[in-house]
Amino acid sequence: MKSQESNPSGEKRIGLLNHGFLIVWAIISLFPLVWMISTSLKENNEIYTNPGLLPRNVLNFKNYADAWMFGEFNVYFMNSVLYTIVIITAVVFFSSLAAYGLSRLKMYGKSFVYYMFLASLMIPIPGVFVAIYIVVYHLGLGNSRMGYILPMIALSLPISIFILKSFFDEMSKEIQEAAIIDGANNFYIYLNIMLPILRPAIATIIILNMLSVWNEFSLALILFTDNAFMPIQKGLSVFVGQYSTRYELLMAATTISIIPIILIYMLMQKQFIQGLTAGAIKG
Template identity: 70%
Template structure:
């Protein structure tokens, strides 16, 4: 009787998860399907398969005619630079706060955490004033530095929690073997923190890749805009080029999916352990 009850319970859970997976993935399938249709059949063909041959020309038009190649290149530059900067700075800061004995480190950490209570859009004016005074407005460097600064608190919190749980005996053994602090950080702490670093990489990649509001504040030159700006090119006041919009959206989504597939094990490990070494 108990086995039968467990069977129906497990079957119900699996059916619900299958249903939820289909519901979650359907918008992605619909987006890809629409990107392969002709413009005149988008509103007449409600199926997922185009009436005629797959129209891959939409991707070429979105990439070249819509200038999506430039916006994509910009976002790749911003994402790579910001994620590398965040990983380096946040790991050094988290290691220092977690493992080093220094005056005021608790105050420094609480100051970082206090910024989490400030909505990022609420700081746009302050960020722009600082960037203007430093001559960094409407520059790639200024935009990258602003994104790094706004993403550091969460990354430091995740890595500090992870470092706090690593045994101090490892450090003591390394010091006895002649390792200095930087060698301990680079050769011991960073490899052990790979799940937390993977979590940071994925979260910040998503954040930077999808960022748009700060770019509107910082940039006046459209050639510096990120990939989200490229999507607005296909949306006009009176008409929307849905087939090109969906093709551009597909191009935008694919890199994020690829990164998640490559790092999903480390990401899930970091999330399920609450960003604490397990």
């Protein structure tokens, strides 16, 4: 009886320790974000004279306007918006079609195709940059938006197909069989039955691939010779000079650059968490 009575207090201590650890971890994780926003609201000379997190003028948004126009940062930002929308749309469409076919349709050699996709995940992405460069320029797509978009789609497909196929495999086959009995074809089943059920998985691949596309810079640096096509990472580098760095503008531009990611995550947070936990729940 004594051991049973002592369990609640022990569990309470463990709970307090867990919550304390999570609070400390949250503070450590959020501090760089708070410091970045604080620095973006300071004047240039204030960065060196005011080490505190609270700027003298908390409503100083001039740095954001200056950062938006400085060094054509707005052009780089809109380039990344365009690339992200086109690439994510294509990846969701093609990966969901491929995953549906590999999971639900009877095709000769589909297991071999699927394992080839999985094998490509073991190859480091920078390891194929030379091959991508050669193929792109042989196709006459060098220094063009399409020459950047197509490789990015190809690089994003394997992990997306892997995630979506796992979800398709878990779905009840009775749903598909009932639709076939009612006269529905495979594309109708995919578009009107499977995709709505697949929203958590789609939200997962949208967020994961958006992070990858939005932060990508190495491939763009290899394929583009014209700065007008460069993504947002090039825009952030213009604030770093050889002899000086405009930290207030750099932090303002960085704050602007993370806004789309935060908005997308907030809109899809529920579906994203469902997608990440679905496998554990089903298991």
